[in-house]
Amino acid sequence: MTNKKVLKKGNHVIGAAAIEAGCEFYAGYPITPQNELTEYMAKHMVLNKRPFVQAESEVSAINMVFGASAAGARAMTSSSSPGISLKQEGISYIAGANLPCVIVNMVRGGPGLGNIAGAQSDYFQATRGGGHGDYRLIVLGPNSVQELYDYTMKSFDLADKYRIPVMILGDGYLGQMMESLTLHKYAKPKNLPKKTWALTGCKGRNPNVIKTLYLTPEDALEKHNLELNVKYEKIKKELQLFETINVQNAELVIVAYGTVSRVVKNVIESSDKKIGLFRPISLWPFPENALRNLKCKKFLVVEMSLGQMVEDVKLSLFGTDASVDLIARPGGMIPTEEEIHKKIKLMLK
Amino acid sequence: MKLYQRPKSLKNVHTHFCPGCGHGIIHKLICEVVDELKIREKMIAIAPVGCGVFGYNYWDFDVSEAAHGRTPAVATGIKRVHPDKIVLSYQGDGDLAAIGTAEIIHAANRGENITVIFVNNAIYGMTGGQMAPTTLMGQKSTTTPFGREKNLGYPIKVCELLAQLEGTTYLERTSVNSPLNVMKTRKAIKKAFELQITNKGFSLIEVLSMCPTNWKKDAIESCNFVKEQMMKIFPLGVIKDTTKTK
């Protein structure tokens, strides 16, 4: 693969990156607006002689991923919001069993069937760990087709490094969008831990067990939870991904991720005020220190949901005298440049 | 020659099973067959949510848990990654025939090359004796205090149901209520593993099994209940065998 520029669709590019990063198992169930990804995998996993399964449901798909990951494979599934709700059971088990995997959510509007436009309304579900129990996922929020490619590759490495499910939190717009990107080769990090825990048959070693049940002694589960938490704290320290534009001496910093951040970039360019952008890329862990360290006193959160990420922004800025305003557009509507300009004017009056 | 010894694949520990429970017998049979076929180092078993959940405490080979009913989906993921390993999906009747109905039907329909041991004790054991999809009509459980009635559905005959599917290769119903039936069950389990070893596809052995604790019967009454009540609804025998034609 040469480093050439090509024009490609977001959903296809996630598939291309997964194949390039050595994804060894994929299971999925059709749902708009991510079908092109499942279809891409149906073709290319098979062409590469790797297992692809169209599952009978998202519940089944995520549990197949559980099995494949337990067997030591780089495993992936993808869906959109209603399907991701169904996967929550499996994600909880995967997290509890310390298994790595990659889950793609090309978010669409909700609740319920909602619509099929892109949205950011699964932010809470993703960043709080939407299933039962005390757990976290790594959640990455790319904002371009190039980043879908790059962060899909990276997500496999992060999953293996920390033995944790990693979610790519995109949206329907990103998935459907055609954009130019540079395809590049995947280079596997040398220091990834060996999967000595994987189920491969116990030849030459003691049997391995993958489990999430900790009944006895009484504090066994608490110990397990605390061990998981050590991992989560480590990830918090090591993984704080974000982009900043014009934040130095900005009168106002807009916080936005994913698709919305692209609108905000236009706003910054066309504004006569000194406006900055803080764009979280790792949504969990949220880049709280970097945000907190900004000297700015006025923040505006713009999101395609009814005030979800704004909670993390407020938590990050807790105890400072910064003010936080919000533009929230639910239901698959993209905030317009005009409404953001208008809000800025009000805030800087 | 020793007449009887503990199979090597069965750990030398006490089980958590209640007296008279069939799970322990079935665990032992699996291990005997695993030893006989010399596949211990190739085994990857999935322990279900239910009384079988502690499989890894007893089986001396690789084991994964699965979420309730998702056992065949987990088995699918494992087998697709390791087609050369021997994958066992061990499931109870609540796990397989209620919450996991979709997973078992579709794993069977895909003809996954796995072996399912389906323990039918006509009740939810682990949660304390609630109605299972296999509970007999009129049978009392903690959620059918007056006996199972029509509006709670009828006992599901899993082998007969799966026999409709082109993907299934071998389906047999056995029991562990008598020494003879235990031996037949052992033979069936062996056959199922052999089919997997030779890539013949999906096999399921349904084993009628006793649950004295939740049936509120003693061990002998329980064995008789299997014979006199369960076998009427769930007749023993090979329900489907395509190996001769396939």
Ligand SMILES: Cc1ncc(C[n+]2csc(CCOP(=O)(O)OP(=O)(O)O)c2C)c(N)n1
């Ligand atoms: C999603 C979910 N629902 C319910 C339960 C509770 N539960 C644990 S075991 C079990 C029933 C198991 O019965 P069966 O499959 O018949 O196996 P047995 O214990 O009789 O061997 C249930 C309902 C659970 N663990 N997870």
